[in-house]
Amino acid sequence: MRNIIPVILLLAVATTSCNKMLDEKIVTNVTDDFYNTPAGFQTAVNGSYVSMRNFYSTERGMTLTETGTDIITNGSDGDFKYTSQYTSQLDSRYAHVREVWNSFYQTINTCNVVVDRADKITDLDEAVKKKGIAEAKFCRAHYHFVLMEMFGAIPLRMKENTEILREAHRDSVAAIYDAVIGDLEAAATDLPVTQSEWGRATKPAAEHLLSRVYLTRASSPQAKPGDYANAAKYADMVIKNYGFKLLADVGQVWAQGKENNEETIWAAQYTTDPLYGYPDNNACRFFLMQYDVLKGMKRDLPNGTPWKRFRPTSFLLDTLYKDRVHDVRYEKFYNVLWRTNAPVDNLKNGDTAVYLPGYDVSDAVIASKPYMLVPPRLYTEKLYPSLNKFADALRPDNQASGVRPFIAMRLAEAYLIEAEALMMDGKKQEAADLVNVVRWRSARIGATPAETQANHDAMTVTAANMNIDFILDERGRELVGEQLRWFDLTRTHKLLERVKLHNEQARNNIRPTHVLRPIPQDQIDRSVNEFPQNPGY
Known part of the structure; x- marks a missing residue:
């Protein structure tokens, strides 16, 4: 220092x-x-x-x-x-x-x-x-x-x-917690509910961060009586007091140009002004597979710049997103289809060039298609479904960094924080009710009201489902990529267990040491x- x-x-x-x-x-x-x-x-x-x-x-x-x-591992590129x-x-x-x-x-x-x-x-x-x-x-x-x-x-x-x-x-972790909570309580008291300049701290942003802090301390050696209750209290205040709403379409939460929506509590700001842009704003690149070397494809702004840093684990794709009939989050959050932008042979502009169906198909079916068909058994460190939350087609060119803000706090997380806190305090049905609000938002709209209701019912969970592993699974499905996962696993003392179970690249190396950096x-x-x-x- x-x-x-x-x-x-x-x-x-x-x-x-x-x-x-x-x-x-x-x-x-x-x-x-x-x-x-x-x-x-x-x-x-x-x-x-x-x-x-x-x-x-x-x-x-x-x-x-x-x-x-447990949900993200390395792609083929990167120094880290x-x-x-x-x-x-x-x-x-x-x-x-x-x-x-x-x-x-x-x-x-x-x-x-x-x-x-x-x-x-x-x-x-x-x-x-x-x-x-x-x-x-x-x-x-x-x-x-x-x-x-x-x-x-x-x-x-x-x-x-x-x-x-x-x-x-x-200084002691206990002292850090006390200082952080003191700062946030003071901020929540004095901050306005809204700000004329988006990106400034607000009262609900301070309360949301307080709910995270209390939830984290509640499962730590520094825990104090009432921590779970306080986490639930502040999350509930954010949910009820400020007019935030879950968007009807979960795929619109991260829609570019619409980040300042009814679900967003606070976002880190970037700008399209090249003089004041920030060269490290590159989330738009990290999760993309290497589409640009495949037949019928070339790199362009709409598809993004594929740096191949992070790819989903099989656990995320095959277990957490196993239900793709009733739950739309996988199809909303992941790109699995690339359309021809570099015509070649029998592939014209707009034709399917690459498709990852998410289920196995035979070699004969693969050979019968004019496009590249990639079932899960053929995924590699360069070829995999690509998280699209941070797609940024408004960059000036393919070499430019991203220009869009990053949503760091949103309402769906507040529901899941309150649910976890209530569950840990033994209020499992109340916890299930909150989780269901998040899940119902992502239930598929059917062709008929009966189909919609069936999907809604299939997405409904009960008090019997409420345990910390289910909460972590639900946070993984909803909040993937939003810079929370490592904290979630260390906070709940699940990092080693779940990495060993679900991350093939890391399971043999991770040690108790790694719960801290x-x-x-x-x-x-x-x-x-x-x-x-x-x-x-």
Whole structure:
């Protein structure tokens, strides 16, 4: 922490098109005194969000949260397969943990600038001050919480660094929880229900994050009486108090250009402005199979740039998405059909070029088709159903990074958080009722009312279904790819069990060590005192 300076990458606000959103612009050539002015205060508030872009929709964030789990494993490409496979290369030199650690602590310091200096700015409007402090506390809590989930005991930074610090110490996990909850409770009190600029923290976003934090602490050694009840309470407040609604079509939740919908609670912002775009916004690339080398296909913007980083496990496809008759989520979330965009031989533009039916077919049937037919037994690290939640056809070109926001909190998760908390408190029927709301939304609409009702009934679960493995299965079906899975498995103490059962690439290597990430080596090296590493690294 010795190299952290007081304010790094402080940003200002702009608007784009007709939809006002939080847009971060780098401010340079300013002195420290600038942040003691109303303009500097607002710049620091905006800078409190900067590390959201370092984490959400980036390769580092996705790799640390999705791959190496029971539902996502590695594709053929990328430099960080060892994270997915838990091999010996996953150590303290790992670039992603260093980047997240350094970025988060730098931005935590920016948050501290807001909180510590606000009362010293004599001409700062009181309402602006109150809201700005609340936004900074929301961001500070978010960063501390994610760091704690990844690394366990971490340095708790609640005051601005005004000089170089040569010592750093790991504070207790209990203290981190208390600080995070304190920040979020204060933020929830002072934040508005809505903001004119989309992407700023709001009261329901703070309450949603509180529900996650309480749910996580409830199953930890630091658990306190009432944690599950508080998780359920805050999730219920988000569900009932602010007019959020589950979209009728689950496939529209992530529709590009419609991310600011009735189901979205909070999203990390990106922009189409090339001057202020962020080069690491690449979730649109990570889950795609290598379609562009196949007969009749070439790379284009609608189909995306296939980086082949992450692919679904057989467990996700064959077990969690086994029901494709009544449940539409597999067909809504995954691309399995590619149409010809490079005519060749008997394939014309728009003809089927590649189809992954999701069930086995004989070699004779495969040979009879003019297109490439790929049953599950022929899936490889380059050829597999591709998650489409982050598809981004509005990039300027195939080399450009993504421009769309990343939905980090949405209403379906609030239902599943409350369901899990109630289930763990013994209220299984109430939990089932909440899970059913999420499941019924994804029940297939039939050709007749009777068919629709039959699908609805088939999607209905009961109190007898309620256990932690079912909840994890349901979260996998609904929230796949949304940077929650590794946290879900570590939170519920299921990472080792479920990876060993369901991830062929990782099962032989994963160890108890891997429920935490390694402390970055440069943090250890730059501390003059002994800074302990996590066990096993």
